[in-house]
Amino acid sequence: MKIKVNGKDLLLDKEITVKELLDIQKVEMQDYVTVQINDELVDRADFDTLTVKEGDTVEFLYFMGGGAQ
Amino acid sequence: MNFTAEQMGRYSRHIILKEVGAKGQTKLLQSKVLIIGTGGLGAPAAMFLAAAGVGTIGLVDFDAVELSNLQRQIIHFTKDVGKPKVLSGKETIQEMNPDVQVVTYREWVSAANIRDIIKDKEYDFIIDGTDNFPAKFLINDACVFTKKPFSHAGIIRFQGQTMTFVPGEGPCYRCIFHSPPPPDKVPTCKQAGVLGVMGGIIGTIQATEAIKYILGIGDLLTGYLLTYDALKMEFRKIKLPNNKKCQVCGESPTITELIDYEQAACDLKS
Numbered sequence: 001m002k003i004k005v006n007g008k009d010l011l012l013d014k015e016i017t018v019k020e021l022l023d024i025q026k027v028e029m030q031d032y033v034t035v036q037i038n039d040e041l042v043d044r045a046d047f048d049t050l051t052v053k054e055g056d057t058v059e060f061l062y063f064m065g066g067g068a069q
Numbered sequence: 070m071n072f073t074a075e076q077m078g079r080y081s082r083h084i085i086l087k088e089v090g091a092k093g094q095t096k097l098l099q100s101k102v103l104i105i106g107t108g109g110l111g112a113p114a115a116m117f118l119a120a121a122g123v124g125t126i127g128l129v130d131f132d133a134v135e136l137s138n139l140q141r142q143i144i145h146f147t148k149d150v151g152k153p154k155v156l157s158g159k160e161t162i163q164e165m166n167p168d169v170q171v172v173t174y175r176e177w178v179s180a181a182n183i184r185d186i187i188k189d190k191e192y193d194f195i196i197d198g199t200d201n202f203p204a205k206f207l208i209n210d211a212c213v214f215t216k217k218p219f220s221h222a223g224i225i226r227f228q229g230q231t232m233t234f235v236p237g238e239g240p241c242y243r244c245i246f247h248s249p250p251p252p253d254k255v256p257t258c259k260q261a262g263v264l265g266v267m268g269g270i271i272g273t274i275q276a277t278e279a280i281k282y283i284l285g286i287g288d289l290l291t292g293y294l295l296t297y298d299a300l301k302m303e304f305r306k307i308k309l310p311n312n313k314k315c316q317v318c319g320e321s322p323t324i325t326e327l328i329d330y331e332q333a334a335c336d337l338k339s
């Protein structure tokens with residue numbers, strides 16, 4: 001099945017959980033990434049159970065500071 | 070408002086734009102923008118807003134100029150090392166455009182002073198050019214509470230991001246990023262580094278948003294996070310949902326007072 005992650009196509013053999021997707025995409029500090037699927041914010045508590053499905057558009061939103069110093 | 074001959078000349082390229090015109094330029098001259106942080110983001114934002122003729126610019130920063138700032142904080146010059154950033158910024162702006170009144174606040178924003186600073190001149194728009202998450206959440210919450218629009222931004226290494234909050238018209242920063250990461254989890258800007266031009270690109274986008282808001286033209290980055298990757302030369306505009314459960318602007322807010330979080334800076338991607 002095909003999904004989109006941060007604008008890029010990703011092919012998967014089967015449905016996987018958000019947590020598994022974060023692992024595959026090698027996202028570090030997963031406790032602090034915001035995940036959005038098809039314009040809905042995903043509750044952090046659902047990362048282990050919610051699965052991504054064919055055609056889903058997933059965005060990982062990262063904290064970014066910087067600016068003044 | 071009657072323009073002087075000098076103003077007619079100075080702002081002629083604005084006035085000729087049908088979206089700006091004499092009316093729009095008057096709005097800019099009568100507008101007030103507060104820039105919190107006079108660094109990588111705030112420096113270019115302040116300079117373009119000054120050049121554009123924003124009548125009142127507030128600068129907030131406690132720091133003094135350091136040599137390592139000059140690689141990106143283009144409002145400060147070599148001769149300014151050691152000088153308070155707000156003073157150095159004020160001097161540059163005054164040399165650029167005498168139409169601009171610069172108000173300086175040589176302090177860090179905190180729960181104790183941020184409302185007073187915003188209210189001091191009843192600023193129309195606020196630019197977050199800070200380098201740390203406690204300040205970013207503080208600015209967000211203060212703008213939600215005082216119903217002020219603001220531009221958020223962050224830069225690190227070769228990446229940047231920005232979004233615009235307008236009360237009642239889209240999600241706030243806290244809708245998306247619920248609370249600051251713990252200080253020990255985050256590398257500092259000093260450790261991570263940043264390409265000098267990143268602040269120029271993202272800070273200039275923040276200035277563009279302020280100008281568009283003041284003029285009431287175009288589409289703002291409300292409900293969108295714009296991300297920029299300089300190495301891939303890739304911009305992405307990610308649609309953000311409203312978060313009904315947002316702790317500060319949602320249906321039943323749990324945060325009703327400003328919070329001073331512990332200090333930490335930069336990003337968490339790696």
